[in-house]
Amino acid sequence: MRETFPLLQNHIRVTSLIRTLFITKEVPYPPIGGVSLRTWQNINIMMKLGSVGVFSVSNWSPQNTSLPGVTLWKHSNVASQRSKWEKLENRLWWLQSRRHPDADWAYAKTAAEELDTILTKFQPNLVIFEEVWLYPYLNVVKRHQCQIIFDNHNVEASVWQQRHSSLPDFKSQFKAKIQLDHLLSIESDFVKQASQVWVCSEDDSRLINQYYKQVAPTQVIPNGINVAHYNSVYSRECPPVTKLENTRHNILFLGQLSYSPNTVAAELLIYQIYPQLRKLYPDSRLLLVGRNPTLSMQVAAQREPGIIVTGSIPDVRPYLAAASVMVVPLLQGGGTRLKILEAFAGGCPVVSTTKGAEGIKARNGEHLLIRNTIEELIEGVNQLWLDFSLRDKLARSAYELVQAEYSWQAVSRKINLAIHQLVPELAPLS
Structure with a gap:
């Protein structure tokens, strides 16, 4: 849930x-x-x-x-x-x-x-x-x-x-x-x-x-979303998931993982984005959080201890608390992504493709970072991990946006x- x-x-x-x-x-x-x-x-x-x-x-x-x-x-x-x-x-x-x-x-x-x-x-x-x-x-x-x-x-x-x-x-x-x-x-x-x-x-x-x-x-x-539900994450009072307390370099992706657009995005993270970030930050971890993970995701998690695949969970907040960035490399889909709104409400900075942020009144550089190639997505995460003032600025602006438009x-x-x-x-x- x-x-x-x-x-x-x-x-x-x-x-x-x-x-x-x-x-x-x-x-x-x-x-x-x-x-x-x-x-x-x-x-x-x-x-x-x-x-x-x-x-x-x-x-x-x-x-x-x-x-x-x-x-x-x-x-x-x-x-x-x-x-x-x-x-x-x-x-x-x-x-x-x-x-x-x-x-x-x-x-x-x-x-x-x-x-x-x-x-x-x-x-x-x-x-x-x-x-x-x-x-x-x-x-x-x-x-x-x-x-x-x-x-x-x-x-x-x-x-x-x-x-x-x-x-x-x-x-x-x-x-x-x-x-x-x-x-x-x-x-x-x-x-x-x-x-x-x-x-x-x-x-x-x-x-x-x-x-x-x-x-x-x-x-x-x-x-x-019910913005108040995430207040404990935003205020950093919510404890992260056990064994994920080192939150400096944890990458989060949320969603029903068997849904085709999410499957494609998760595979980009597993096979292209995370391996390159792992070279730069050996302590980094990739958290794929959501129901119905595919067999290839589960196999990847067995091979690589830095990849955590959860399946269904009772509460997403401890994983938001553990994350230092949400990456949304979506190339397909429609509607708007609730995962981004949840990150905004929890104060978790977001790096997304244009498709991932589609339909949300979020501006690049003010509420999140928009990056559209694998190299750009990696650069965006690296930028946030190096620049704490940028992280804080995006988190504050995104929280104000989700309260005003998406509560x-x-x-x-x-x-x-x-x-x-x-x-x-x-x-x-x-």
Whole structure:
């Protein structure tokens, strides 16, 4: 789990007008990655505007039986609900333009029937879809009297093109092209049928217009974090992980390590960036922190004692406390990187590619260092390790930025304004 989230302090005037149902892929709490961090943020903020229900789907059944503060929660294990016919039908996804394997993963006809029952019982004013992969449930929601918000965590067609732009053989390229065409059809229909589309950044807002032209009104709702949760790291009161107390030359990378853009970045760190830094600083260590590390990452950690691969952890803060720099050598991806916001909140200086810092209002040399080649990334880390005044300057400016733009309080004001456009009766901010 990346964070434990207390409920947001009630600085918004609560109204009983809003009943919101979230439809989520996977269980949103406890949050264990970028998707659930954003989803739980939005749920927490909407709870201050009225009652919240959650309908979640996955291929497993959670151990927890309730979500903190949520009025109604129904979870469907779609893997156990699919009939043999549905499983066969899913293999033929390519015959229908608005089918995609990743969307089929989250769908079962029985789950759709359960959602219909929940909608009838809960009678929400708003339904918020978290991610494009829940598109198969759109027709169910449209049968009910409610407005639809499509929270597009990434412009997925763009991310898909980035991830599959250099496949090795014709068969793989052909399959990826078919999946992209279907994804474009799904994402296009979703953004046109929604009452409102949420994106993580101005960059994604421009991408939506570039890909889909005529769409529902688009609102920038940033990824945010509970900044106070990291105060003990920022103040250096949080003890670092045992055996990592020497924090002078520890390099940190956070994220779900099996996610393709993170996998590529982690491999750059393992095989190109860290070995060169290790020559300059023999005591340096590379901390790859996150769930589902690949086999190659685990093998690298067994070969090289300076590489630490954690897998899932209960709390990221002791690793932030152990780090002297976060390096984000991302070459692919969409949305905005919560890992950078966590580093900003914890006072950990950041060296990132332009892609890694995309969508965050951070300026090179003021809040972080932007470096785009392997040599530049190494130079940036070396610069921070040699210049303590630069480290402190970046950390202070980055902390002020995350408080002003990416705290839950800042994001809640943006959500309130977005919802007010759909429900004008909503009381304005106090």
